Amino acid sequence: MKILVAFKAVSxxxxxxxxxxxxxxxxxxxxxxxxxxxxxxxxxxxGDASSxxxxxxxxxxxxxQVRTSMAMGVDRAVRIDDDRPIDPYVxxxxxxxxVGREQPAIVLMGKQAxxxxxxxxxxxxxxxxxxxxxxxxxxxxxGENRSHAHCTRETDAxxxxxxxxxxxxxxxxxxxxxxxxxxxxxxxxxxxxPIECLTCDDLGVDVQPMTTLxxxxxxxxxxxxxxxxxxxxxxxxxxxxxxxx
Amino acid sequence: xxxxxxxxxxxxxxxxxxxxTTQLNDNLIENDRQSVFNHDGWxxxxxxxxxxxxxxxEYGGLGCDALTTVGVLExxxxxxxxxxxxxxxxxxxxxxxxPLVAFGTEQQKQRYLPGLCGGRLIGxxxxxxxxxxxxxxxxxxxxxxxxxxxxxxxxxxYVTNGPMADVLVVFATVDPAKGPxxxxxxxxxxxxxxxxxxxxxxxxxxxxxPMAELFLxxxxxxxxxxxxxxxxxxxxxxxxxxxxxxxxxxxxxxSMQRLLEICIRYAKERxxxxxxxxxxxxxxxxxxxxxxxxxxxxHMLYHGAWLRGGGKTAVMEAAMxxxxxxxxxxxxxxxxIQIHGGYGYLTEHELERELRDAIGSxxxxxTSEIQRTIIAALLGL
Numbered sequence: 001m002k003i004l005v006a007f008k009a010v011s012x013x014x015x016x017x018x019x020x021x022x023x024x025x026x027x028x029x030x031x032x033x034x035x036x037x038x039x040x041x042x043x044x045x046x047g048d049a050s051s052x053x054x055x056x057x058x059x060x061x062x063x064x065q066v067r068t069s070m071a072m073g074v075d076r077a078v079r080i081d082d083d084r085p086i087d088p089y090v091x092x093x094x095x096x097x098x099v100g101r102e103q104p105a106i107v108l109m110g111k112q113a114x115x116x117x118x119x120x121x122x123x124x125x126x127x128x129x130x131x132x133x134x135x136x137x138x139x140x141x142x143g144e145n146r147s148h149a150h151c152t153r154e155t156d157a158x159x160x161x162x163x164x165x166x167x168x169x170x171x172x173x174x175x176x177x178x179x180x181x182x183x184x185x186x187x188x189x190x191x192x193x194p195i196e197c198l199t200c201d202d203l204g205v206d207v208q209p210m211t212t213l214x215x216x217x218x219x220x221x222x223x224x225x226x227x228x229x230x231x232x233x234x235x236x237x238x239x240x241x242x243x244x245x
Numbered sequence: 246x247x248x249x250x251x252x253x254x255x256x257x258x259x260x261x262x263x264x265x266t267t268q269l270n271d272n273l274i275e276n277d278r279q280s281v282f283n284h285d286g287w288x289x290x291x292x293x294x295x296x297x298x299x300x301x302x303e304y305g306g307l308g309c310d311a312l313t314t315v316g317v318l319e320x321x322x323x324x325x326x327x328x329x330x331x332x333x334x335x336x337x338x339x340x341x342x343x344p345l346v347a348f349g350t351e352q353q354k355q356r357y358l359p360g361l362c363g364g365r366l367i368g369x370x371x372x373x374x375x376x377x378x379x380x381x382x383x384x385x386x387x388x389x390x391x392x393x394x395x396x397x398x399x400x401x402x403y404v405t406n407g408p409m410a411d412v413l414v415v416f417a418t419v420d421p422a423k424g425p426x427x428x429x430x431x432x433x434x435x436x437x438x439x440x441x442x443x444x445x446x447x448x449x450x451x452x453x454x455p456m457a458e459l460f461l462x463x464x465x466x467x468x469x470x471x472x473x474x475x476x477x478x479x480x481x482x483x484x485x486x487x488x489x490x491x492x493x494x495x496x497x498x499x500s501m502q503r504l505l506e507i508c509i510r511y512a513k514e515r516x517x518x519x520x521x522x523x524x525x526x527x528x529x530x531x532x533x534x535x536x537x538x539x540x541x542x543x544h545m546l547y548h549g550a551w552l553r554g555g556g557k558t559a560v561m562e563a564a565m566x567x568x569x570x571x572x573x574x575x576x577x578x579x580x581x582i583q584i585h586g587g588y589g590y591l592t593e594h595e596l597e598r599e600l601r602d603a604i605g606s607x608x609x610x611x612t613s614e615i616q617r618t619i620i621a622a623l624l625g626l
Contacts, residue, residue, distance in 0.1 A: 055308055064256065067256070165422075180261070181264045182264075183292060184257055184295075184307055
């Protein structure tokens, strides 16, 4: 069974400072996608997957994150070379083309990227492929014969368990696992593996985003909160000052 | 002249910070108080690749050059605040693993190096004796040859990693009359008959790096465990010390960088008399000195490693690097505490521990005075 795991390189929220252009910010694998890579590695280590292929989209500078995925242990990695602004619809069409090439039984990816928080790619990909989907998943168990996956989803109403027929698209939530750290030996091994590079033309996908980013602005600063000394004081503020009770 | 790191070196340095920040900083205050060695951290460091950094790949290491190695150790010291754990790793690397690489037989390398790199074996070094420290070659431990084995007798002290070492490099003389030419090194395993590991030595700093006394009572060591030729011990020790002095304080440079950043942040946040304390010239002056110390220390560290990577022995550079970093580290720790005032004096702020750890660097691997003696001698004085 092959797993295709898709990831996005995003700006490191811990490595960013005001005034630093986004292009200069330190980049990392989107943390939810790192969880997807970790889960794929665990599938392979348990013998449930025979190979894991990672795929991302971006200019050559994302190769550092591609190498990180290889250092975590993925068997092969593909970079789709494109640096144009793209939206989840374009991404899901590119990934659908990759699924056509790789024929995986499971596509794993994070539930959302921490930069734009769109949370649409996995769902759109499943729709384009006509595959079942399990999103926001915090636990995955394979059924007998690996024909189904029982996925626990975190919803506002509580934990929901769904069974999806494979092949399927699964998007990962925070509590699924804790990704392994990359070892130096892993990085050296990764340097010796080739990174496959494809273009949108190779995949037969015409990049025409359906959305356009108009502007990005920082949030207005919120006024600081106040500390109260007692429940009585809290109740009095809620009832008399802000009138919510 | 190129002062930039390669892409690979940058990746290594970034990854070690990510790894160490999250994996090595639990229970530091309590482990220091109780003198607890972090076995789990040791294993994680080995899995990550620290213990194999400069060891050739065919023996389970990563085969990194000296500059890459110190670059990674610097970042380890920046992100890992357990100086004792790092000191244990340094002792293991420079006085056991690297002498094995340089002087070991093929059989010895195959037997020990994969375990030493992989975290399954811990190495310790036994040179110092109760009556020989800086004058190392006046040691009294003897090695008598009996057939295909040696019988080692004597006592050793300040043996870093002694309480938990699986294999120890023990120095003894095969003939006291020969002076330094009689000194010979042996690989002694922890369960060798006649070896007793004594009490754990309580100490001021580096408390998470256990140290012990060793007693050798006709300790049986097979001939194939002699490391190098008879009488080659002093050459081996000089070789090991040269590497150690050039590299052991790489992590201290990282620590100094961390202290500098902590102090800058605090000097901007802490307000007294209506302004951030960093605006007071007496505080800013201390931080400027910390910055200059870390930069000069870093350049000496890199330059020495670069020379060593090019095949030079760089004896004077190693002595100067060791001396300069040790003295700078102590002074920057003192400055960091002073800038933080009462907060800096509290255990919970972890600066007082840093100072206690740093003071050891003036003593181990040759005191600051011995480094000056070496430099003076090489200047022809």
